[in-house]
Amino acid sequence: MNREIVAIDNLSVIINGAKILDKLSLSVVEGEFLGVVGPNGGGKTTLLKVILGLLPPASGTVRIFGKSPRLSRKRIGYVPQRLFFDRDFPVTVNDTVLMGRLSSRGLFARYGKEDTMMVEQALETVGMAGLKKHLVGELSGGEIQRMLLARAMVGQPELLLLDEPTASIDPEMKTTIYDLLDRLHASVTLIMVSHDTGAISRHVSRTVCLSCGMVTHGPGEITREELSGMYRYPVNVVKHKHP
DSSP: OOOOEEEEEEEEEEHHHHHHHHEEEEEETTTTTTEEETTTSSSHHHHHHHTTTOOOOSSSEEEETTBBBHHHGEEEEEEESSOOTTTOOOOHHHHHHHHEEEEEOOOOOOOOOOHHHHHHHHHHTTTTTGGGGGGGGOOHHHHHHHHHHHHHHHOOOSSSEESTTTTSHHHHHHHHHHHHHHHTTTTSSEEOOOOOOOHHHOOOSEEEEEEEEEEEETTTOOOOOHHHHSSOOOOOOOOOOOO
């Protein structure tokens, strides 16, 4: 039996007096690819922040790798929904990905040959090796997302959290990102927040529907009625065949 990576029991989170998550329980085991869907304000990003140790629970317990989230943070990679930066700032793709090694090297430690090698491997994995000397401001939206994946993976995380990694990129690039995640899944446990309810069903091993509370589904089990009740507006459902 695979070891438990994430153990959340009866979690509630209150922000500015509003209950964002209510009595949520979740277990994620090693090797899973968990998809998290739900409406805006349903608590998806809040859940990721709790796992990262950036938000404290109002009640309940959260254990990551059997420890508190803060103590496990070095074992977690994170890909944000978008990167906010000055496009005129002269930072290269290589240097941005190299920042992902800070968690293992320390803030003031010098980078070594191992760091350089890890960056090259990460860029090769995401298909960005040919762009390593390019400035980040020159990249497309899809290229930035692949760079952020490389930055997260260069720290060799055991758990990778992704917050809407395909938001605001074209359909062709979305397919490329999903194919890349399928390859990464062979070596890391994934939790991905997404609004692509149809697309992610082809890739994830399990789906969580989150709107303050939580409902869990296996592949392809979400119905139109369940999604419409959660999103509070009509939702199209695309069914895929699963092996």
